[in-house]
Amino acid sequence: MAATILVAFDESPQATAALHHALSTYDNATIRVLxxxxxxxxxxxxxxxxxxxxxxxxxxxxxxxxxxxxxxxxxxxxxxxxVTTESEVGAASETIVAYAEEHNVDHIVLGSHGRRGLERFLLGSVAERVVKRSPGSVTIIRDEPPDGDE
Structure with a gap:
């Protein structure tokens, strides 16, 4: 049975890189974009x-x-x-984790802005909260997408 991969996508360079990563890495998977x-x-x-x-x-x-x-x-x-695409209303990290649980997602791929220090403390980290609460494994992408794919 093919794995189900969830990519959290918000059009940021990091999320775009995460989608490229999932599409190029998981050939035989069902990819869901949220x-x-x-x-x-x-x-x-x-x-x-x-x-x-x-x-x-x-x-x-x-x-x-x-x-x-x-x-x-x-x-x-x-x-x-x-890909299967969906949009849901809610707080990002909680919605991503709930979606993964409801759709039996095997793996989550998401981009991270890589904030540090006070900015991270004040804004929180969606990626960190997803990693802590995810029902399965998570890949965090911090790279920019390939040239010209922004």
Missing amino acids: YVNDPWEWAGADGIDGVFYAEEAFERSQEVAEEVIATAEEIAREYDTE
């Missing part, structure tokens, strides 16, 4: 005339999610590979 639409990222967005409108912010976040997923599918086509 974009987590984190409300903390869109809830503070500027609204119209400086007024925040939750419905508009959520709608815009859904549009962004569709764009990110389309980018992941485009990258997969470069490898002549079909």
Whole structure:
């Protein structure tokens, strides 16, 4: 039976490198790409005339999610590979781990920004929380994607 690989994808250079890694490393695997639409990222967005409108912010976040997923599918086509793509709303690390548990994921691949010191302490580390809570193994990619693939 083929392994199921989950790639957390947010279009950052690190996530892009993680997707390239998964596509080039796990030839016979089922690859699932997950974009987590984190409300903390869109809830503070500027609204119209400086007024925040939750419905508009959520709608815009859904549009962004569709764009990110389309980018992941485009990258997969470069490898002549079909991937399963999904977008879920929630806190990134918790949603990634819950998704992995619900879909019997064997391995998670995700990018890390490699923050250190105070910045890491204040912002936390999604990658670190996923590693600690993951039901299976995790590969962290900190490299940039191949030239021209940003």
